[in-house]
Amino acid sequence: MSSQPASSAVRLAAETWESLFRSQVAVMRKLQSGPAFKELPVKEYDVLFTLSRCPSGQLRLNEINDKVLLSQSSLSRLVDRLEKRGLVERTTAPDDGRGVLLSLTEAGSELQKTIGREHVRDIAHLVAPALTADEQRELLRLTEKLRASVAEH
Amino acid sequence: MSSQPASSAVRLAAETWESLFRSQVAVMRKLQSGPAFKELPVKEYDVLFTLSRCPSGQLRLNEINDKVLLSQSSLSRLVDRLEKRGLVERTTAPDDGRGVLLSLTEAGSELQKTIGREHVRDIAHLVAPALTADEQRELLRLTEKLRASVAEH
DNA sequence: TCAAACTAGATGCATTTGCATGTATCAGTG
DNA sequence: CACTGATACATGCAAATGCATCTAGTTTGA
Incomplete structure (x- = not known):
């Protein structure tokens, strides 16, 4: 299969995850310190956002729980x-x-839209200068592929 | 500059971030539920890991704080x-x-190594089946580029 | 058909978190 | 050198979190 020793494959996966994780931390840090999240x-x-994206407008709690990093009780x-x-x-x-x-x-829908508008702007200010449009599309593709694979197993 | 309307650029950035974030959630969910993190x-x-990777073996608290998503007091x-x-x-x-x-x-070094070995295996089991080695390298490159850019601004 | 096993979500309680603030040290200015 | 403001970390306290458990509704299988 691989032309590389197994340890390299393991190492690459670990470094990839570490980089993904640290980048998430760096971006989230900036985002959550913005004025959009004072309210x-x-x-x-x-959670409001997730509901707003959902076609039926309704979601079960356990469905939401799959999307966020929180325990069921939290x-x-x-x-x-x-x-x-x-x-x-x-x-x-x-x-x-x-x-x-x-x-x-x-009221929830209104607040989501209000915060969302500002939030999206903040995201763009962080991501757009960092990566070209093509790079963003590729990052989107790779992370989605990873997410889908992990969700199955 | 861009051949696309500004709204598309903003939208792409937002979708990219969303995908990155959700993939992080999905992977982290699995990782932290593993037996490696019972102890x-x-x-x-x-924090132990970060210290273990550091050449000098010592880090200032504020340096560590840059790497993790925690308030200073936490x-x-x-x-x-x-x-x-x-x-x-x-x-x-x-x-x-x-x-x-x-x-x-x-003792801290020992525990880090013990947990680390298992942790790295868990990561590989999640990431390796999801992405080819080339894809992993590309994901690593893109997330590192994003992190570096965000760290500056 | 009915009891046992399972699932969704709520709740008591101890732990963790963050905000605001406190203390000590440092850096810059007159 | 004294003074003002900034920085690094600690701490009091209220709020958020997770684990274990509980309740209620659902599925399974003898």
């Missing part, structure tokens, strides 16, 4: 906070009495 | 915990009385 912590925004309480602020609504899932469907309220 | 939380391991207390477990040592920086140099103890 709402990044993790809470991320997500449950994060949603408590969002609900208390009137940004989201919990509904019992119609097909499964155990499940909870989450949806944005009007 | 020591990932963030604490990361890192300070994380180091408290590591110190209490005898895994690291604090020393006053010789050239700057305010600074603290952190170094691994023998």
Whole structure:
């Protein structure tokens, strides 16, 4: 298969992950320190964002939990906070009495859009000067491929 | 400059970041649930790892803080915990009385190596099946380029 | 059909985190 | 050299997080 010793393959994978991880840290650092997240912590925004991207407008809590790096209980309480602020609504899932469907309220949708506009600008200011459009497309492709593969296994 | 409308450039940057972020979440999820991190939380391991990679064997707290996604105070207390477990040592920086140099103890070095071996295997099991060696090298290059650019600005 | 096993989500509680602030040291200016 | 402001790290305290567990609804299989 490989023309290289196994240790090199392992090493390359480790270095790749390390670089991906550090770049994520560096970018996230900048993003979360921006003024866009004074009103709402990044993790809470991320839930609003995820809901806003969802075609049906509703997601199960466990679906959301797959997207964010939070334990199930932490997500449950994060949603408590969002609900208390009137940004989201919990509904019992119609097909499964155990499940909870989450949806944005009007206020939640508005806040997501407001923060989102600024957030997207911040992202562009960090990413665009760093990588060409082609490089961004390639990075997008590679990370998506990685994510999809990891999600399966 | 660009042959595309500005909104497309912004959109591409945002999608690229989103994909990078989600892939990081997916991989980290798997990694931190592995048995390697029963003994020591990932963030604490990361500090040991960072120290182990450092040529001088010593790093200032603020240097470490650049690498991890933690507030200054959280890192300070994380180091408290590591110190209490005898895994690291604090020393006053010789050239700057305010600074603290952190170094691994023998026990800390041992634990880092033990966890590290397993951790690296776990990484390889996730990354190697997902991307070819060339793709990994490209992902490494792009994320490093992104990190370096973000670190400057 | 019904009990056992499983799944989704909520909750008690101890730990971790971050914000604001405190203390000590350093660097620059008159 | 004294003074002002900045930097490095520590700490009090409130909030967020995760583990273990609980409740309720669902699936399985004898």
